[in-house]
Amino acid sequence: MTARPDDLATALPLHGGPDLRPDTVVVAGGRPAPEHDAPVGPSIVLTSTYRGAGEITAADRAYGRFGNPTWEDLEDVLARLEGARLPGLLYASGLAAVASVLALVPAGGRLVLPRHSYQGSLALAADLEARGLLRVATVDVTDTDAVVAALDGADLLWLESPTNPMLEVADLPALLAAARERGVRTCVDNTFATPLAQRPLELGADVVVHSVTKYLAGHSDVVLGAAVTSDPGLRERLHGHRSLHGAVPGPFEAWLALRGVRTLAVRVERSAATAGELARRLQDHPAVREVRYPGLPGDPGHARAAAQMANFGSVLAIVLDGDAAGAEAVVDALRLWTPATSLGGVESLVERRRRHHEERHSVPETLLRLSVGIENVEDLWADLDRALSGADR
Template sequence: MRGFSTNAIHAGQEPDPTTGAVIVPIHPSSTFIQDEVNSPRGGYEYSRAANPTRSALQECLAALEGARHAFAFGSGMGAADVALRVQLRPGDHVVIPHDAYGGTFRIIDKVLTQWGVEYSTVDLGDVAALRDALRPTTKLVWCETPTNPLLGIADVTAVAEVAHAGGARLVVDNTFASPYLQNPLALGADVVLHSTTKYVGGHSDVVGGALVLDDDELAEQIRFTQNSVGSVPGPFDAWLTLRGVKTLAVRMERHSDNAERVAEMLAAHPAVSQVLYPGLPTHPGHETAAKQMRRFGGMVSFRVAAGKEAALAVCAGTELFTLAESLGGVESLIEHPGEMTHASVAGSVLEVPDDLIRLSVGIEDIDDLLEDLRGALGRV
């Protein structure tokens, strides 16, 4: 059985049989020749349905998650839309984390409820609470671990057992962990979602998403729906993502190294009231994360003791940490979730603290990153 980095570099990426090119070609063609009616020469007909560059990416992602099927999408939310669309019908109920990503909350709360889908928010770290939240109409449990932006941890195996006992499937958003740090299918999940914009792509230069799973019947439903709604990436986007994934393992090691040092520094800083990082022994999900993750990742959130205005000043006061949305690139980013990525949950039960800052810790020299944060914190 091949190792992770070997699969990242080789799965779906054999040298081109025509030219011998070592790197998978970009196939921009929208259509493909057919030798006879309904007899495409190379197995491809039209790029909305399938494209060779996209197929290479999908084969690689499936290998990294140890799955039979993978589907690449034009964005993480495009993947989420199809995952929800194929598994929910009017009158169905879905459970989501009490601190879910704002975009996930928005599509469920603002879009799916218009079609009769109901939802409940639960702390998925509390298995008893999840069990109590299930209804006869519950068809889906939607899990993030770690969560965005509060870095909550759910025990995937325990959540899967409860969901399956209640007749529901489990979808795990694995974006924060990446396939290198965590493999939810092996822990009992039914579907894994990634915003490949983030760690999988890794360079802040491409938007994409993915669904990965083993279930053949569900995979066919996803394939049909994806083609029907046209939620696909272009070949250049697929190629960029495939280029990025080759270095995922080495990048995640450096992200984790740096984030651990940042979390330790913040935990000792007098201007910080709380650090949210599963690698800290004080984190309530530390033991669970240590059990199901290889390392603890590159995302760190923290609360500023002096409140919202001070938090905003810290966000504006860094130099190496760029004030921007998104995460998972090689460069370090800083943001204020309440005013930026999670503004859509303001006023809801998912509203995040207004003194919260989220860091995507990059792979720069750690001493430079620590100095940058200390400087910004020292000015508030």
């Protein structure tokens, strides 16, 4: 077993050829070479080090913190899904990938990020700012002019679209082009959309990050992250940061996530369709003040999402009438939906986001984030309708 070449064009062959569509890549990618009696699926390679002598080059794995064949199976698949020319990089968590990208900002540099980004990314940026390592400008990502104005003197534009948990949609092509013109580096957190719905590198982003924990792994049983880029210099810096800071995944987690990726296309197709149907029904529910879902024609992000996404995703948010206690009572009354943080698994989850003290105060107290799974839509609706109507209370 030799270390894999860094350029995907010369990497291990993908069964069926290089031009496979994404919903085939999730199945065919990251498999052993097709030799007689070879296992059909990838193995879990458990090793902390690799045989070798002489000078270590970039092509060598050398040590378990630098690379692992089981990571590489998934790193190749993620790169192909995102349309990258180089293998992705796995991390111990999504936030570890975020941290690695934020470390690209030079000391004292300026970071622009949406005010409703994932609260962990916001908290990390605030921590770096408090320690004097960078300066942060938060923006309303739906206001393209305001974001562009904030790019003056910026080093990194962080984008999330749709945002967590407000489901705001950024004009990705316009913002990525504006940043490029100004020499500002860009990173898109593509966790909510998945690469099947949106490919930010093709829209001009420098780096894409994922909480692999969510849709990619898909079963709420693994914590993992990834960064993907086509820029060799950036990849080298990210790889260096990962090796030095040590936020590397276990091979078992990588294997489990690749096993989850196999069904990504069918899971996302089903859950996005269900999310759309639930969003339409929730709009007419008397207990619901507002539904936020880019798939609804009346949603402020609808036109943008329709232009840049292949589906509208499987997360929606509802704002209820009443107060926080009333919203918690609705969560409590649900039987099929699981009350839990996180998203992107096969099981539907629900959460009042302001239960997190760190969540932005501009997120309404009664906003429930719904991560739609792959259960039957009528069962999901019946449970929601009953809980919202207070039938059990």
